[in-house]
Amino acid sequence: MSVTSQDARASGPEAGPSARRWPALLVVLLAAFMDLVDNTIVTVGLPEIQKDLRATDADLQWVAAGYALAFALMLITGGRLGDVFGRKKTFLAGIVGFTIASALAGAAQGPETLIGARVLQGALAAVMIPQVLTYIQVGFSAAERPRALGQYGMVLALAGVSGPLLGGLLIDADLFGWDWRTIFLINVPIGAAAFLGTAALMPESRAEHTRRLDLVGVVLITLALVAVFYPLVQGRELGRPLWTFISMAAALPLLVIFVAYERGRTRRDDSPLVDLGLFRERGVIPGLVVALVFFTGGSFFFVLTLHLQIALGYTPLRAGLTFLPFAFGVIIGSGAATRLAPRAGRLVVAVGSVVMGGAVAGMIYTLHRNGAGLSPWNLLPAMVVAGIGLACVSATLVNIALARVSARHAGSASGVVNTTVQLGSAAGIAVIGTVFFSLLAGNATETAATVAVFLRSSEQALWVIVGLLGVSFLASFLLPSGPVKTGQAGQADETGREAT
Template sequence: MRRLWYPSRTGTRLVDVTDTGTVLDRGAVRSPAAPPVLGALGLFTVLLGAALPLIDFFIVNVALPTIGRDLDASEAVLELVVAGYGVSYAVLLVLGGRLGDLFGRRRLFLGGMAAFGVTSLACGLAPSAWTLVAARVAQGAASAAMLPQVLATIQSATAGPRRARAMGLYGATAGLSMVAGQILGGVLVAADIAGTGWRSVFLVNVPVVIAGLVLAARAVPETRSQRPEPVDGPGTVLLAVAMLALLLPLTEGRAAGWPLWTWLSLILFPFAALAFCLVERRADRQGRTPLVPPGLLALTSLRRGLIMIVPFSIGFSGFMFVIAVALQEGAGRGPVAAGLALAPMAVVFFAVSLCGPRLVARYGTRVVTAGGLIQAVGVALIALAAWRSWPGLGVLELLPGAAVAGAGQALQLPVLFRVVLSEVPAVRAGVGGGVMITTQQSALALGVATLGSLFLALVPGHGMRDALVITLLVQLAGVVLTTALSLRLPRTVG
């Protein structure tokens, strides 16, 4: 007897052919499910989803003065417009990754993107400053549901060179979005489309989200962990408490005058962080699934890559905030000029980042070290331009430094993303991506809080030019630290 399978319109059918030639039809047999594949359109769609939250973190920087005048908002409330989004986004990212592993990443991506569109509409229609703050907090939560699914989908639905190219494009998209958000914000505020003014920086998301939902429904494959793990309730709560205790006082303290609650919150942070670590280790020893598995942090590539992402992101976001304030409030530039001053950085970043995969294949992670050295030269050139040209600092004066710094950043950020996730197993792609983006997002918030506060504190005593130069030199020290840390990265990237 011979056993044969043959295709039919309903799938695969199994038949037995006896020695006498009799055919025995055994009926339809379910074909083994093909592994999910992320095609070009699907990759474009998830990268669009990755761009939206990062653009919206920076798009309000040049719109804040206009928002303050229109809504009669104090400086502390305006900082909450930025911090409320960033903190809720950072606090919920790991949970968003876990939920994607559990319920399906495509499902969470679609739900998060839809929620992002609704909350963007709420931001654009906000009648008061506190309504805008509430809408921004909700928008950050929607971002936390959407963004971890991007990296998890790439990890689960690509392999080999295709994954390397996809991760390179993700890094390019992330870096470009952070610069382009500030440029786009300035253009939209100045354009005052249909009299919407600053509201257009949020309303522009709505048609983009609608297009993204249509594309995602057609082109993004469903992936999920083969061994879904339940949500770690105690770990989720303790991580949220620890991050809120650190980020809220640092982002709000200076504008609020450092009241007692800010100091109590900072004192609480190390205790909450220690409690989180202890609870996670105990859950792991007892065979339960912690929110952040200790085994994940034991991966050398992930741990060392995360350590590098912190100073890099602090310097990046701090610079973006400080240069926006300095150009508008100090040099008297309008929102368009303040945004376009960084256009050379965005263009060079994108162009150089596309070369990253080939350079990494040839030189390994020493590309990151070279990028740090190049970025240091760029930041030094920007500081020199500020010192020599103030208050006539504009696009031409910033062009050499911004272009060189953009090239250096492009050789670091996309490669660091690849390094961090290179050893993370596919079944934990969601939580791995969530941990990485949480680290990056927390550092972005810290950059605005620390370098931004330093700059604003220096202005009354030293003037705008000297405050800008000193802040840039502090950032330069952070670039040197990042470059030194890059020497400890694994030499090759998977």
């Protein structure tokens, strides 16, 4: 991507890379790690948050899903903000906003404040993250770029799997008596350090040919999704009043209006949020279906966290350690998928869906067999296998979905697929969380009965996830077949992720 600002020309690869590019990358990746880990670090803190803030079950869903939903809705726009106003300025603004949102979350005295802060965190993370890969594209020479991208990928993977463990460590340490608040307040000194380092080291750049912001499109798609998510999450506690069904039905006309508006902007070549022409490209729609359904399956963490800590009395740290083998599975699966995807193509996604479904079924068997005596060791095999399944899909899906997409639509299609992945994460907590809490509605007060009810509810909710992963398996065969082309590797899409 070309740049036009004076700073960018002086530091871009065409004019000779900046001598400060590697220290700058280290600081930028630190901020990116802070953003990405916050998507999962809250998971093991949910039971403590519920007790301290007297949060309802629906509040817990919003605390967990609000971040991912806001992140998804702002991801494409965040990339454009950097192109228009400058990547450094946008990144710094994101750091300041994210740090303030973290402080608000840590100081929250009620669930409403915490939910609002989490949504703000997600939106500002979406402003920051797209600038990271774009900085790598414009700040490093072609020879250096693979090394820089490798470091970015390592941070991305580490942040994705280390959240529960870091959350458990911080909560159990109970620094200054802050309990769960530490998982948010730790971002304040990290954010301050990242701001100072970025201000001193990161060069400025912006795109030569910028795409305008589509704020109307963002508002329309946000209204459509909220019309579904809000009644889905809140409806159970409110007794499913009529307005919840009217709200969900209203999502359809809102989507029709969104499509009509985007079609008009596409026709005028007026920088639409979503270029509707990309949906005519082979592989995009199946890719979106697989991304949405498969990543809904990641909500097993939400179910297991509540089961382990509320029903079985696990500490946050013990729960985090229970999830740690998942990270090793991701490492194993990523290596295998990288080697197999170029030859096996969509079969890697199909196998990944089956492996993940088998792992969740293994969790169900393990929970049922061990009951109240469940130990972290019992879940270790299923956690490793689940990590392998997730890595097989996440490491290859975007490549396969874009294998037949024209160069004109590659960046836009990749941005939409990555956004759908985040929506899948949010939808999983909304849908599976609602199923889980509905099953817990008759929870007893006695300890033995509570464990029994939790066990039955957890098993049934996890079976729903197995079913969704079965749908992902079937949908994977709609993806383009044949070897995966990698000629576009390293190109950045509108979200700042690789369009590969």
